[in-house]
Amino acid sequence: MKLRIALSLILSLSLATYGVAADKADKTNKTEKQKGELDFPHDGKIDDVSAIGNRNVGCSKGLGNWYSLESQVSMGKNFAMQVEQSAKLVNDPVINEYINRLAQNIVRNSDAKVPFTVKVLDDDSVNAFALPGGYFYVQSGLILAADSEAELAGVMAHEIAHVAACHAARQQSRSNLASLASIPLIFVGGGLGYGLYEAMGLGVPLTFMRFQRNFEAQADYLGVQYLYAAGYDPQAFPQFFEKIQAMEKKKPGFVSKAFETHPPTPARMEHTQHEIATILPPKPQYVEDTSEFQDVKARLAALENRRRLDQGKDKGPSLRRASSSQGDTNADDRKTPDDRPTLKRRD
DSSP, rough: OHHHHHHHHHHHHHHHHHHHHHHHHHHHHHHHHHHHHHSOOSSSSSSSSGGSSSSSSOOOOBTBBBBOOOHHHHHOOOHHHHHHHHHOOOOHHHHHHHHHHHHHHHHHTTTOSSEEEEEOOOOOOEEEEEEETTTEEEEEHHHOSSHHHHHHHHHHHHHHHHHHTTTHHHHHHHHHHHHHHOOOOOOOOOOHHHHHHHHHHHOOOOOOOOOHHHHHHHHHHHHHHHHHHHHHHHTHHHHHHHHHHHHHHHSHHHHHHHTTTTTOHHHHHHHHHHHHHHOOOOSEEEEEOOHHHHHHHHHHHHHHHHHHHHTTTTOOOOSOOSOOOOOTTTOOOOOOOOGEEEEEOOO
């Protein structure tokens, strides 16, 4: 009986402490919002781009995060095995090498403390997702939807930011704490996102697929910094949001379901533009696109169309986007003057 009372007291004190901290953070966030800041707490260094890789963006183990980096890697590995048993991977070595190299460049310019394993899923969804511990999957639909390497890199940087800030572990910790207190579980995420993965039967927990709005906002905030640090035009990030808005106009209701738990698209663009203007020092030029991206995109489109023909499913217009490149789909890694990246100069 005494033990039960003691445990109840400890739990009550823990929850009280958590509640006070959460209340304080909420008040701080409201003050920051009044000042035009983004809706997530700052640690004093999160806006210092020069400190990328040497700052704490939320992975410290404690009441807000019960999982060590080692345990996150272990969790991610287990669920990655389930993903790869259920989903079809793109096995083309040229495509995989390029996407992995693109991702690793962003990882090197991020706050991530774990190595990344990057693979391409043969899936029409315009999406990507990263599991705890750096197991990162890019859907082929995203590659084909992007008009430039910088746009693709922007979405990838956002997902890498989720891992760098240990969002899945922190969210799972909150859910565990909430369930101990028998209060409603907290979690917000893309309606299409989880519905899609559930339909695919990947068996990955909801907590690892959809994030609370404040975590999504922080991933936007960090992601655009990583995109910038990797040398890309940070404007590619809001440009892709504009494309999403165009998709919504073309097919009303699609984007609202796909991104219902993300910050509203206009707000995300506004916040990102504010960040670009206030914390990212201007550079004389940025990488916007490369011929290699266009070659890989054309190669992927050809593979997908060939697969459709082989399966006898090409009974109507293809939903795949036509690539803007007419290059040889068997192009190797040899460089020519046309392989130089497209640079955007800033006046």
